Amino acid sequence: xxxxxxxxxxxxxxxxxxxxxxxxxxxxxxxxxxxxxxxxxxxxxxxxxxxxxxxxxxxxxxxxxxxxxxxxxxxxxxxxxxxxxxxxxxxxxxxxxxxxxxxxxxxxxxxx
Amino acid sequence: xxxxxxxxxxxxxxxxxxxxxxxxxxxxxxxxxxxxxxxxxxxxxxxxxxxxxxxxxxxxxxxxxxxxxxxxxxxxxxxxxxxxxxxxxxxxxxxxxxxxxxxxxxxxxxxxxxx
Numbered sequence: 671x672x673x674x675x676x677x678x679x680x681x682x683x684x685x686x687x688x689x690x691x692x693x694x695x696x697x698x699x700x701x702x703x704x705x706x707x708x709x710x711x712x713x714x715x716x717x718x719x720x721x722x723x724x725x726x727x728x729x730x731x732x733x734x735x736x737x738x739x740x741x742x743x744x745x746x747x748x749x750x751x752x753x754x755x756x757x758x759x760x761x762x763x764x765x766x767x768x769x770x771x772x773x774x775x776x777x778x779x780x781x782x
Numbered sequence: 783x784x785x786x787x788x789x790x791x792x793x794x795x796x797x798x799x800x801x802x803x804x805x806x807x808x809x810x811x812x813x814x815x816x817x818x819x820x821x822x823x824x825x826x827x828x829x830x831x832x833x834x835x836x837x838x839x840x841x842x843x844x845x846x847x848x849x850x851x852x853x854x855x856x857x858x859x860x861x862x863x864x865x866x867x868x869x870x871x872x873x874x875x876x877x878x879x880x881x882x883x884x885x886x887x888x889x890x891x892x893x894x895x896x897x
Contacts, residue, residue, distance in 0.1 A: 674824075702882050702883055702885075706885075706888075711890075712890050712891075713872055713888035713889050713890045713891050714872065714886075714888045715888070716886065716887070719884070719885055721883050761824075763882045763885070764882065765882050769815065769827040769830060769838050769840065770827065770881065770885075770886065771827075772824030772825050772826075773824050774822070774823050775822075775823070
């Protein structure tokens with residue numbers, strides 16, 4: 671079956687530091703890949719997506735590239751802000767399953 | 783337009799009781815999916831409904847059931863509650879079949895605590 675593995679957290683960074691959160695996946699077929707963000711007390715919000723190999727998703731300064739050869743979709747941001755503190759989830763969807771499979775999330779804390 | 787709305791926001795139930803959670807999707811979205819998020823873990827798929835038909839079911843016991851109404855709103859029912867059912871229950875809406883390409887829009891969830 672499908673699975674998503676995220677780097678274990680929590681991750682603590684200083685403001686303006688570079689962020690990388692690793693995500694690798696296992697899937698049959700050709701899934702779409704997503705990053706969602708969850709702020710305290712809220713549901714998940716879609717951050718960015720990529721639907722095919724070598725696509726780059728980007729939003730709010732965050733980027734991730736769909737790497738089929740390494741089955742990865744690492745999240746990066748060049749300069750984090752305190753407001754980026756949240757839990758980040760990597761996920762995949764495939765056309766056959768009618769569902770998404772999520773990683774366990776990585777908690778990011780950015781300190782001023 | 784309103785986003786995905788879920789009710790109630792918080793709920794406390796006793797073991798063995800039954801609970802009903804409600805969700806209204808974004809206007810125009812005909813598909814509703816339910817996910818369970820246990821503290822410290824990622825969401826786990828429970829059900830997907832489209833046009834009132836069950837389109838997918840995750841690995842959950844028969845105590846979990848759901849339905850979708852003609853206005854595309856949905857209810858999730860859980861019978862014979864166990865302590866392990868304590869979680870955040872998330873509803874996600876999408877236009878039919880588009881979650882594969884565009885992702886979901888999630889509600890804020892219902893926090894269920896079983897004591």
